[in-house]
Structures are given as C-alpha cells and as structure tokens.
Amino acid sequence: MNMQTMIKKLQDYWAKQGCILCQPYDTEKGAGTLNPMTFLRALGPEPWKAAYVEPSRRPADGRYGENPNRLYQHHQFQVILKPAPDNIQEIYLKSLEALEINPVEHDIRFVEDNWENPTFGAAGLGWEVWLDGMEVTQFTYFQQVGSLDVDPVSVELTYGLERLASYIQEKENVFDLEWVDGVKYGDIFSQPEYEHSKYTFEVSDKNWLFRQFDDFEREAMRALDEQLVFPAYDYALKCSHVFNLLEARGAISVTERTGYIGRVRNLARKIAKAFIEGRERLGYPLLKQKGGEARV
Amino acid sequence: MSKDLLLEIGCEEIPARFVDEAVSQLGEKLAEWLKENRISYGGYRTFATPRRLAVRISDVNERQEDKHEEVKGPAERIARQADGTWSKAAQGFARKQGISADQLVIKEVKGENYVFASIHHEGNHTRELLVNGIPSILDHLHFPKTMRWNSRVRFIRPVRWLMCLLGDEVIPFSWAGLTAGNQSEGHRFLGSSISISEAKEYEQILLEQYVLVEADQRKNRILSQLRQLEEKHGWVIPVDEGLLNEVIHLVEYPTALYGRFEEEFLRLPREVLVVTMREHQRYFPVEDRNGQLLPYFVTVRNGDDRYIENVTKGNEKVLRARLADARFFFEEDLKVPLEEAVKKLDQIVYQDELGSLGERVGRIQQLALGLAESIRLPVSEQALLKRAAQICKFDVATQMVGEFPELEGVMGQTYALHAGEEKEVAQAVYEHYLPRYAGDALPTLRIAGLLSLADKMDVIVSSFGIGIQPTGSQDPYGLRRKAAGIVQILLEEDYYPLSLIRLWQNALDRLEETGLLKVSRSDVEKELHDFFALRLRTVLQEEEIRYDIIDAVLKADLSYPVQIVEKAKVLMEQTGRESFKQEVEGFTRAANLAAKAEGDQFDPSLFQEKAERILARSLQEAAKQYERARQQKDAEAMYRALAAMAPEIHQFFDQVMVMVEEEGVRNNRLALLRKITQCTSQFADFGRIVFA
Secondary structure, X not given: OOHHHHHHHHHHHHHHXXXXXXXXXXXXXXXXXXXXXXXXXXXXXXXXXXXXXXXXXXXXXXXXXXXXXXXXXXEEEEEEEEOOOOOHHHHHHHHHHHOOOOHHHOOEEEEEOOOEEHHHOEEEEEEEEEEOOEEEEEEEEEEXXXXXXXXXXXXXXXXXXXXXXXXXXXXXXXXXXXXXXXXEHHHHHHHHHHHHHHHHHHHOOHHHHXXXXXXXXXXXXXXXXXXXXXXXHHHHHHXXXXXXXXXXXXXXXXXXXXXXXXXXXXXXXXHHHHHHHHHHHOOOHHHOOOOOOOOO | OEEXXXXXXXXXXXXXXXXXXXXXXXXXXXXXXXXXXXXXXXOEEEEEEXXXXXXXXXXXXXXXXXXXXXXXXXXXXXHEOOOOOEOHHHHHHHHXXXXXXXXXXXXXXXXXXXXEEEEEEOOOEHHHXXXXXXXXXXXXXXXXXXXXXXXXXXXXXXXXXXXXXXXXXXXXXXXXXXXXXXXXXXXXXXXXXXXXXXXXXXXXHHHHOOOOOOHHHHHHHHHHHHHHHHHHHOOEOOOOHHHHHHHHOOOOOEEEEXXXXXXXXXXXXXXXXXXXXXXXXXXXXXXXXXXXXXXXXXXXXXXXXXXXXXXXXXXXXXXXXXXXXXXXXXXHHHHOOHXXXXXXXXXXXXXXXXXXHHHHXXXXXXXXXXXXXHOOOOHHHXXXXXXXXXXXXXXXXXXXXXXXXXXXXXXXXXXXXXXXXXXXXXXXXXXXXXXXXOOOOOOOOHHHHHHHHHHHHHHHHHHHHOOOOOEOOEOOOOHHHXXXXXXXXXXOHXXXXXXXXXHHHHHHHHHHHOOOOOOOHHHHHHHHHHHHHHHHHXXXXXXXXXXXXXXXXXXXXXXXXXXXXXXXXXHHHHOOOOHHHHHHHXXXXXXXHHOOOOOOOOOHHXXXXXXXXXXXXXXXXXXXXXXXXXXXXXXXXXXXXXXXXXXXXXXXXHHOOOOOOOHHHHHHHHHHHHHHHHHHOOOOOHXXXXXX
C-alpha cells in the first residue's frame, strides 16, 4: 500500500468516526499536536473531533537525507477526539484494520509512554502502540495543555506515517518508500531534506534568527493585547520554530536555553487562557451543536 | 453461610511497573475493610494482567457479625430524679443512643453507679455493605502517578469495566461511572466478552479466553518456553529478572519466539547490543555456552503461535533498523576527537540553576584532586586521576549516549580506549559511576573511587545548594543512592583517611566560589549532616547495632564512617560488661552538669579538693591516650582511654560539691566537667545509651 493510499484510508476511516478532515497547518511546527486544531481545540469544554496529516519539522533531526530513519521533516497523521470516547482503544485498533493490518495476525501492544511537550506546557499519559515490536502510534490522554488542566480530557492519536509505511511496504530506508506507484519518497523529499539540513546546520544566520525570535514574540504579545488568539498563536509557533533552528545551529548557550523555552511556554500559557476566555465570551458555540455535551 | 468474593477492575493497559504494587494494595485494602466491618473470611489471592486487577477472597461470611456494646452514660445520682424517675439527662442519653429510657440499666463502676445503654447492632448483609464499601476502597488506593479520563475518579489508566461476585450473585456497586456486573473481557484479540457465573470459576473461564490471570503462570510459561528454545538450539538465554517481570506484565497470553539479526552487528560493543535488545525492545539476548552473544534474540508476544512468522519478521526488521542506527552512531562518534566531545560539555545543560556539564566536570576535577592529596596519592596516579576527571563525562556528548543514556560510562570507556587513552583512565571513566545501586560493585581502581566520591558529592551538594532534596518517596536525582554509594566507598580501606565532612565542605567551597550556592550555607551544612546521618544509620542497622547505640555514635563526629561503625561495635561489646553502666553514668552525669558551664577553661590553682586535682590529671591522661588510639584507628583503645576516667569521675561526684556558692570555684568545676564531656562526646553521646 503506498503512502498516498494509506493517508486516504486513514482519512476515510476517521471521517466515518465523525472527524473533521482538516488540512496541514501553514505555520512551521515540530509536532502535529501544535496545530491549533489540536492545541487550542483541546482547551475548554467544547467537543471536538478532527483528523489531519501534519508535516512536522525537527531541524536537529536533519541528516542531509543520508540516514535511512531520520528526517528534518516527517509526516504525522493526527487525530484528536474530545471528549475521549470510552471505547477509543477499539476504535483505534479498527483503524489499523483499515490499513489491512489485522491485529490477530500480528502482535499489538500498548507500552507505557507519557508524552510531554514542556515548551508548550502540554503533557499527557498513555502509550506507544507497538506493532510487532515497532512503535507506530503515540496514544495520549491529554492532562494539560498550555500549562492548564484540561476538562474534558481529549485523546490524541499520532501515527508515524513513515514508520507505518516502512512496515507495510517492507522497506528498510525511508527514501525507498512508495508515495504513489512509481514515485518514491526520496523523489519528493531528498532534495528538501538535504537543503534544509545544510541550511539548518551551516547556512542559517543566527543573528537574524535571534532578531526574528524577539520580533515574533513581541508581535504575539501585541496580538494578544487585542484578544487576537489565533494570530498570537501563529507567532508563538514561529518563535518555537526559530528556537529549534537556533538550537540545531548550536547558537543557544546553556544559560540562555531555559530562558527561551520559558518565553515560549509563557506565550503558550497566555494564549491558552485567552482562547478559553474568548470561547466563553462567544457562549461556547460548539456546545450547542448536535451531539455537543454540556460539561461546564 | 460463606461464599467466595471476586472483584475485577478492568483497565486499559496498566504500565507494567505498577501492576504488582497496585494489585497487592487492592488485596490488602479489601481484606482490611472486611476485617474492620466484622465480616469473616478465609484467605485471599490476587490476580493481575495488563488489563485487569483482581482479588478473590475465600469463605466470606454473607452476614456481618452482630455487635453488642454497652455505652456508659451519666452517674445515677444525676440520671434519677428525687421521685425515682429518669431525669432529662438520662432521657437525652437514651435518645442519643437510639433506645427508650426504660431500657437503661444501672451498673457500678469504681464505687459509683452509672446509667448504661446496652445496644445490640445486628449484622448487615455483606452484599449491601460491599455495594457502598468497595467504591470507597477504590477511591483510597494510592499510585505514584494517576490520570483523568472524563470520570470523576483518578486511576493509573482508564477503568473500562467492573466485575464483582459474591458466590454467584453480582455485587452491583458503582464507581468511575461504571456499575459492576458479571461480565469480564477475554484477550484483546483472541478472546471475547464473557460472563462469569461463579467466583470460583474465574481463572478457568479466562483461560478459555486466552488470559492467564496469574502472573506466576505467565512467568512459568515464559521460562519453560525459553528453556525449550535453549535445548532445541543449544543456546543460553540469561534471564534478567527485571526484564522478565516487566514482560510478564506486558502480556496476557505469552508465547516466546526468536528472531535473528545480521552477524556483522556483533562487531558493535556487547553492551550496545544488549541495551538495544533489552531496554528498547524488551528482548532477551542469546548467548552460546561460553557467554558470547549470538546473532539471535528472543521476544514474547501477547498471543498464541498463529501467524507467529509475521511477528518474527516484524521484530527482526525493527531490530535491524535499531542496530543500523546504533552502528551509525558508533561510527560517527569514533570520528569525533575526544577533546571536541569534552568541549561540547560546555553546551550541555546539567541543571538549569547549576550551569553546564562542563562546569560540573571542573568542580569534580578540583574535588577529586583535593581528595588525592588527602590520601597522598602517588604522583603517577595523580596524573591518571587528573586525566580521568577531565574526560569523565565526555561520552554524554556522543550520539550513542544521547540515544542510549544507560550506556553512559560504558561508551566512555570504549571510546576512550579507541582514542588511545591509558587503560586505567578509560576504566576510571566507567567505574566512577559505581556503585549505581545497593549491592552494585564498587570501583576497583583507587582513582575511580576518588572520582566517584567527587562526582557523587558534587551532585548531592549542588542539589542541596539550590534547595533540591529528597522528600518522602521523591528522590528524582537518586541522591540517597549516591550518598549511600559515598558511604560504601569510604568504608573501604583505601579511603579511610578521607573525611566525609571535609568532602562535603570542599564541595560547598566550590559551589560558593562559583556563585551557585543559592541557600544559606549553614542550613545546607545542617541538612547534609542529617542526610548522611540517615545513610550511616542504615549501615549501622545492617550491622545489627542497637538503636540507642546508633543514636549515641551518630551524635558524635560523622567524619569517618569506618570509625563510626567500629565505635558502634565496641559499644555493643561493652554492653556485656558489668562496669559499663557505671562508666556511662559517670560520663552522662558529667555531661548534664557541663551543660551549665560558661566556658571550658579551668584553672588548676582554683581547685580546692583532692578529687578535683585527681580528675584533672586523669582527664589529661585520657585525652592523651584517646588521641593516640584515634591515630592508630583503634576504637577499642579509644573507649578504654575514656573508661579509665570513670572511677575518678565518680569519686569527684562523691567528694566534691559542684554547685557551691562561690562563683569562681563553681565555674571552675563546671569548666572541668565541660572539658571531660568534650573528650567523651568525641566518641559518642553516652546519654543516649539505654539501660534496662
């Protein structure tokens, strides 16, 4: 099964579970969780179900396209369900069947793994799902987002698409994966992997990046002052990406590091709070929709 | 009539490390609750898998035992009015006890008559009590980490079903948004939902659903399968207990299988292969009869042997990718000069408030070299120590340790050898992490021992210095383990001359110089003193020293652990001697009065009595002998030196009045006693020794 088909099957499956199919978000981010469709929507009492593919950038993981398993940018298939359904494990396992992975013919385990993103003040409890010994999904019940306790609790499923595809297609090297028949992963992504790695580790201008960080942070605050949560959040994401680039470049000293992380976390917390307040002012519109459960 | 009680909590996969503790708590609390509620039972057994915690209690009485109690009320003279009828007080008492006043009786207690209410509580049905009791038991289970999942309760992982039977009858209690029934769940993929009609049938019915509910059964099944593989292939599969216990709690129906990997990976360091297999994949490595690793691994799947070839193939693929990664890291690391890795430590945060790892290495080095001087380490070894200290953490900056933190030290040794470092230096890089846990090996090289002391003390003192200390069960940086390691090393002969207190003082000096000490030094000193006293207490307890003697020696100087142990042993021997009590009484009497002294300088010209002069001379001699014995590290002679003063102390108290009017004479006598106490308390605080 090629990657394009995999994505379509997962989308079909989760659409049938009532998820809104969103598109990848257009601001750089390190994980699908940081898409506002998850990060912000996990906050507050309103129900929410969404699924999307997220290209996630981890500058420090860039390997010039030479490592068979590591990428500057990889793809996650992300599902968020709020509140978490009681039978979510069964629903998830059925999604593997949609990928023609029949649990009876494999060994599927839920192995403890508690996910955390300290920069954004997000944390949850759950597992890595192992398929014949390979981690294919991160399964998390959110407990905190933006340093705030969440209620109701959302469940987040993050499928590592390259991992899953390398299993399904029996490939050892990510660049040999078939995206569609006749087009390999490497055909599409080798060049960007090389160029982004070169840029990240050798070319990027750290002084310019430092200025960017300050500017984005200031702009995020300014937007927040006007109660513009979504623009503020975009700039917080920008800060986080710029920080990742600086760190990969080795430009952030030990003593500065904590400070930068703290500044992003601070933004994230303020934004999370402002989002909840904004939704409250709007009267939690999604609570009134069909199937919306009042939990306030 | 009695029946078996069965309770099963169905969960989403409980982390393996919590299962045993969780289920034993459940068993204990349930049994305790029955006892408190006067419901008799036989015994109990627990069952646990990743998806269920269960308890079965045998012969549970269907009724609570009746209870009869007599409640004492007011005295009869208050309870009766002049006309013999019950007073308001008596009527109020009866009402409060739920009986009518004419049921009150009179009984005599210590010569006075009192009103008593005699109350009979009829036992309730166990079934009804359980319906209310179980939820509160479950609410009060404690776990190190709990979560919420849109239920009102917190638990280790979401609870998805409850099953509870007393004999064949459901106990329909409600908890976590669920109501208990007789339904359980079989194996996630091989079984189905099933009803249990009788508590006794639990194991059998679940076995049919591919669930081995007893951990021991799963363990035995795994072990016998490992043995079969060993026999069939002529292998040796060493069983790591920790891994086995984890695997047992990752599966409900275990089936062992083996896979292979490319022989070329065997060129990687053995520890890399073992850690990759064991820690990351929960595989058992396979060896030949000579202990050499073979290119095979054994894993345990959660299921039977159907489609097992898929599972083998998948696991082989995963391991291949991981080993290829490890090989990549290994080769890349070897390309980086060691000095460059050392420099990178300046860029790695040790702790937010404590700067970089590079700075920490600087502190360790200074501390270690200071220790080397204290034991007069030969110059040749000092050079090795200096080098080992410089590079002791360089492997933290390598890709392999970044990926496999548990290989810290091991990779350091391997890479240092590759880089052409002296053999001892490389070995010290590994050994300075020892001992990592109770019962672990100690450093064999002296330079590694010194480095280990410096490293561990720096961690402890710097943490205390920013206000981070272990509290209760919380010890995230393993400071207790590190302190125990320091004590263990100091108990080795090579390190006898090193003072524990000077060690922490030196570490504090380093912190203060670099401006990292964030709390008051005297507070930290006191906390370190108490912290290490607790570690030493453990050592003494293991030597089976009496608690009062432990208290006594720990109140004296903590500098030399080995001396503390010896002093304690000497005192234990003394307890068998008759005159010991007298000696201790003498020291204690002196100490009690010495507390009133204003100074410790006495003037022999102010002595008026012969006994004073004799005691002063005796003290002089004792102090001299004590010091000599101390230098010879002879704890018994140290005690003997003190004991020699005892007769003169008693004679002094018999013949000399201390608290006389004349201030000069009084103070002079108190000062003498203060001096004596200073001498005896070097050995122990004798006042803490208890005599029957």
